[in-house]
Amino acid sequence: MDSVVLLRPVPDPVEELELNDDGDDLDRDYLGYVLNEFDDHALEEALLLKEKGGGTVTVFGIGSADEMEQILYAALAKGADEAFKLGDQLEHMSVASQAELVISALQDRSYDLILTGVQASDELDGQLGVWVAAKLGLPHVSVVVGVTGSAGSVKVTKEFWGGITADYEVRPPAVLGIQAAEQAPRYVAVSLIRQAQQEGSLTQLDLEAPSDSSGVRITAVRLPETGGGAEMITGDESEAAERIIEIIRGAGV
Amino acid sequence: MSDVFVITEHLQGILTETSFELLAMARGIAGSGKVTAGLVGSGVGDLASQLGGADAIVVVDDPAFEVFNPEGHARVFAALVDESQAPVVLVPYTSMGMDVASDLAARSGMPLVSFCTSVGAEGALGATCRLYAGKIEADIEVDGERAIFAVLAGSTPAEQGRSGGAAIVETVSSPVDAGSLSVTCLGVTLPAGGDVDITSQDVLVVVGRGIESKDNIEEAQELADALGGAVAASRPIIDQGWLPKSRQVGKSGLTVKPKVYLTLGVSGAPEHIEGMKDAGTIISVNTDPQAPIFGVAHYGWVGDIFDILPELVEKLEAG
Ligand SMILES: Cc1cc2nc3c(=O)[nH]c(=O)nc-3n(C[C@H](O)[C@H](O)[C@H](O)COP(=O)(O)OP(=O)(O)OC[C@H]3O[C@@H](n4cnc5c(N)ncnc54)[C@H](O)[C@@H]3O)c2cc1C
Ligand SMILES: Nc1ncnc2c1ncn2[C@@H]1O[C@H](COP(=O)(O)O)[C@@H](O)[C@H]1O
Numbered sequence: 001m002d003s004v005v006l007l008r009p010v011p012d013p014v015e016e017l018e019l020n021d022d023g024d025d026l027d028r029d030y031l032g033y034v035l036n037e038f039d040d041h042a043l044e045e046a047l048l049l050k051e052k053g054g055g056t057v058t059v060f061g062i063g064s065a066d067e068m069e070q071i072l073y074a075a076l077a078k079g080a081d082e083a084f085k086l087g088d089q090l091e092h093m094s095v096a097s098q099a100e101l102v103i104s105a106l107q108d109r110s111y112d113l114i115l116t117g118v119q120a121s122d123e124l125d126g127q128l129g130v131w132v133a134a135k136l137g138l139p140h141v142s143v144v145v146g147v148t149g150s151a152g153s154v155k156v157t158k159e160f161w162g163g164i165t166a167d168y169e170v171r172p173p174a175v176l177g178i179q180a181a182e183q184a185p186r187y188v189a190v191s192l193i194r195q196a197q198q199e200g201s202l203t204q205l206d207l208e209a210p211s212d213s214s215g216v217r218i219t220a221v222r223l224p225e226t227g228g229g230a231e232m233i234t235g236d237e238s239e240a241a242e243r244i245i246e247i248i249r250g251a252g253v
Numbered sequence: 254m255s256d257v258f259v260i261t262e263h264l265q266g267i268l269t270e271t272s273f274e275l276l277a278m279a280r281g282i283a284g285s286g287k288v289t290a291g292l293v294g295s296g297v298g299d300l301a302s303q304l305g306g307a308d309a310i311v312v313v314d315d316p317a318f319e320v321f322n323p324e325g326h327a328r329v330f331a332a333l334v335d336e337s338q339a340p341v342v343l344v345p346y347t348s349m350g351m352d353v354a355s356d357l358a359a360r361s362g363m364p365l366v367s368f369c370t371s372v373g374a375e376g377a378l379g380a381t382c383r384l385y386a387g388k389i390e391a392d393i394e395v396d397g398e399r400a401i402f403a404v405l406a407g408s409t410p411a412e413q414g415r416s417g418g419a420a421i422v423e424t425v426s427s428p429v430d431a432g433s434l435s436v437t438c439l440g441v442t443l444p445a446g447g448d449v450d451i452t453s454q455d456v457l458v459v460v461g462r463g464i465e466s467k468d469n470i471e472e473a474q475e476l477a478d479a480l481g482g483a484v485a486a487s488r489p490i491i492d493q494g495w496l497p498k499s500r501q502v503g504k505s506g507l508t509v510k511p512k513v514y515l516t517l518g519v520s521g522a523p524e525h526i527e528g529m530k531d532a533g534t535i536i537s538v539n540t541d542p543q544a545p546i547f548g549v550a551h552y553g554w555v556g557d558i559f560d561i562l563p564e565l566v567e568k569l570e571a572g
Binding site: 011013016017026037041095096099118119121122123124125126127128130131133134135138139140141142143155157158159160161162163164165166167168169170171174177179180183184213214215216217218219220221222223224229230231232233237238240241242243244245247248250251252253 | 264265269320321322323324327347348349351352354355356358359360364365366367368379382384385386387388389390391392393394395396397400434435436437438439440441442443444455456480481482489492493494498499501504505506507508512513515520522533534536537541543545547548549550551552553554555556557560561564565568569
């Protein structure tokens with residue numbers, strides 16, 4: 001099975017987010033980026049498919065974040081065969097434009113599956129994988145928690161809610177939005193990433209960035225109020241524990 | 254005032270709560286305009302009769318669509334939306350909607366706004382959205398006259414979407430030849446019963462990624478035992494294999510309404526909140542004062558779970 005995996009850097013979820021002066025975007029100057037967690041699962045699933053049935057894993061990344069290359073090298077170190085960086089001005093690029101970049105990078109390339117993360121929570125105007133599928137006329141399945149099969153026929157499990165799932169037979173090539181890989185994504189030693197970096201097997205594709213607008217504009221962003229609507233408990237852990245027990249008892253338990 | 258097309262969804266013969274929420278939202282947007290519901294399935298006449306919150310229902314009833322087909326349903330809905338020409342299209346941002354919304358946008362050329370919690374059509378089209386795993390709220394404006402909005406579950410009370418009179422039901426033949434699809438459903442799997450039913454507990458102690466390891470869950474279990482409750486978790490804990498799927502709360506897990514919901518190291522992503530926001534008393538512990546969970550919690554303490562857990566257990570055990 002030959003897979004192409006789309007990898008997206010997203011603001012590091014453990015970092016505190018700050019707003020820019022215009023109040024219409026994050027202040028991105030000092031923001032650190034990491035690989036979108038679901039993309040890590042997509043990569044893991046692709047690597048597992050390769051380990052079980054042969055084939056190749058190719059990774060594509062679009063993004064200007066300094067971390068993009070690091071993310072692609074880490075994918076190579078984990079076992080991806082080829083890595084491509086497409087375009088580099090992710091910010092404010094519409095999903096439609098990103099889809100065009102991906103589609104031109106896919107040209108003259110044969111593949112059975114395109115694997116993406118199920119979603120990136122910082123992208124407003126759509127999901128890239130489904131968009132690419134619709135534009136290429138390929139079948140797509142989102143929220144995938146299991147993939148088996150061969151290049152001729154793939155069986156996927158899609159998760160709905162309440163633990164209910166459905167199995168589908170999918171005729172490749174197809175696009176799958178991965179929610180969770182069969183096993184937790186593997187770690188890779190920094191030394192191996194450094195080695196991949198030295199081997200320099202990352203290709204920059206100089207594709208012309210399309211400029212169509214999504215028609216969707218952010219006019220203002222807000223951070224939630226600290227504490228939101230909650231009554232904040234003060235004091236050290238002993239006082240807080242005392243108060244929490246009081247609240248629980250008060251709730252009739 | 255604007256006509257609205259609502260994409261409804263159902264599973265195992267049951268329309269989802271989100272379908273009714275979207276109908277309620279659509280009514281608010283449409284005013285005296287027309288609300289049309291799209292319903293695609295097999296033998297869904299009975300479901301259509303529950304959609305009185307709409308003015309009209311377009312039904313595609315075809316055995317090929319008995320179970321949601323990511324490719325097929327998306328293509329059928331694209332044809333129905335195209336036919337309707339309603340300026341506002343509401344799609345549930347759920348497992349099913351995720352296969353429909355972007356497909357619809359890519360095919361129709363209509364702009365799409367995801368992660369919506371409210372949608373407005375007074376003057377320009379616009380929405381409020383929850384981005385960055387719930388950490389940022391954004392106001393959105395849409396250029397143009399038509400748009401698709403993918404709406405988070407729980408954004409509007411469903412009540413108003415359930416009421417209403419007898420809508421006009423129009424059954425149309427499938428605009429998509431099922432034989433041409435590359436996706437075929439092989440069957441639906443219901444969850445195996447877990448060891449504990451978290452939906453019937455009075456107290457849930459809920460661990461998130463902040464718990465750090467499988468071993469640390471034991472301490473949360475001690476607390477749950479002392480309170481006569483059970484341990485539940487956010488999705489990453491289940492994906493790590495630290496607890497069974499039956500313990501997962503949220504969008505792709507279970508919806509729970511215990512008397513007390515105590516979270517330990519859960520950030521409060523929209524997908525988690527969907528499953529617990531109606532709990533009686535929500536108490537949250539998190540080291541991050543900005544954690545979105547504090548937006549739904551009734552009580553919060555900013556601090557370390559590993560400091561407070563032993564205190565809680567000790568005090569409870571001491572009586
Ligand atoms: C289609 C889809 C469906 C999903 N379904 C679900 C679902 O059903 N249920 C679900 O939960 N998620 C679901 N998710 C995932 C969801 O988006 C989030 O990724 C997830 O809820 C985050 O879990 P978390 O809060 O445990 O982890 P994180 O977001 O990583 O949060 C960990 C929190 O712990 C805090 N913390 C860390 N250490 C400590 C400490 N020592 N003491 C106190 N606090 C600490 C941090 O400040 C942080 O806020 C779904 C996602 C998608 C895309
Ligand atoms: N700029 C990008 N570069 C590479 N992959 C992306 C990019 N944007 C989105 N993706 C992929 O598409 C998935 C869905 O993201 P999104 O479209 O942002 O919801 C992500 O999990 C990635 O796999």
